Amino acid sequence: MNGIDWDALGFDAYRTRTVIFSHFKDGQWSPFEATETFSFTFDPFAQVFHYAISCFEGLKAFRQQDGRIALFRPDQNAARMKRTADFLGMPCPPKELFLQMCAACVENNLEFLPPYGHRASLYLRPLLVGMHPQMQLVPYPEAVFAVMCAPVGSYYGEHLRSFSAVIPGNYDRAAPKGSGSYKIGANYASTFKPYKMAHDQGYTELLYLNSATRQFVDEFGSSNFFAIKGNKYVTPLSDSVLPSITNKTLQEVAADLGMQVEKRPVPVEELAEFEEVGACGTAVVITPISHIDIKPVLEGPEVTRVFRFRPDGEVGPVCTRLYRHITGVQFGEREDTHGWCYYL
Ligand code: PLP
Ligand code: COI
DSSP states (O other), rough: OOOOGGGGOOOOOOSSOOOEEEEETTEEEOOOOEESOOOOOOOOBBHHOOOOOOEEEEEEEEOOSOOOEEEEEEHHHHHHHHHHHHHHHHOOOOHHHHHHHHHHHHHHHHGGSSOOOOOOEEEEEEEEEEEOOOSSSSSOSSSEEEEEEEOOOTSSTTTTOEEEEEETTTTTOOTTSSSSTSOBHHHHHHTHHHHHHHHHHHHHHEEETTTTHHHHBESSSSSSEEEETTEEEEEOOOSSOOOOOOHHHHHHHHHTTTOHHHHHHHHBBGGGGGGGGEETTTTTTTEEEEEEEEEEEETTTOOEEEEEGGGGOOOHHHHHHHHHHHHHHHHTSSSOOOEEEEEO
């Protein structure tokens, strides 16, 4: 139909048919519209360009086994965007508008929703941008909310394969009472250069520590951290990590599977005790991590510590089970006992 090889999809910005948008001005959101032009006009003084007044969400639509279309926990994304918008002093679309625009984005781009059977989905990117032209550092009640989408497969190029990570000793992601727990674009800006350096050295992910003491694990640049120790699912409790909807879901899955869930500070030294480590998030789903190196200076040659979780990078049994369960619910192959799927 549109020539897409559904099995070869990675995770890329993709030009689909339409972007859905609404404009907040004079105290209200305009009726949402669909545009096929893929371009917006912003004043060069717009808040977003100078002061990074911008935030976003990420969620997926799935074509399920029985043909139905499901969004995965979109209410959680709506609530998280509200929390982030409040942090930035921005107006935020109410939950109903958020859900309607996500649904409209899928419906307007149906030919890009991967058919069932390819382990691929339609990734939705709700984006909220401050567009008021100004120099002053004060909020202004004007914004554009847009929802765009892209058909995606695996974020790292292969499903359920393990990858390596590095702890960059000379880079932090988030200050203790800063913006780390909000999904603002600016949090990602500081990861671009370290990611490039890490990739050039053969690492796939960056694992950030808490910046106050650098003694505890925070999260990966793209996703939350979880680990398996015996019958325990362990994940960091930290004010500066993004409250991941996937992680929250996995905690419930782990509990359903009879595991003990521990959300608490995770000392770096404890990495030596984990049997499995994984990255989790909407984009990465569950990505097992084979080993983590500590590099005091990312651009330097020295590696002071290596934590290896699985021999030969093999994928652990718990990561496999959790992955099968969450993707099973998303594709409608397993019963959705918690009501996570939102049907269009
Ligand atoms: N942490 C960071 C920094 C992220 O960018 C993401 C992705 O959204 C996550 C965690 C995972 O969050 P979620 O599971 O809600 O996608
Ligand atoms: C997501 O998982 O939705 C994200 O926004 C992470 C991003 C690095 C792709």
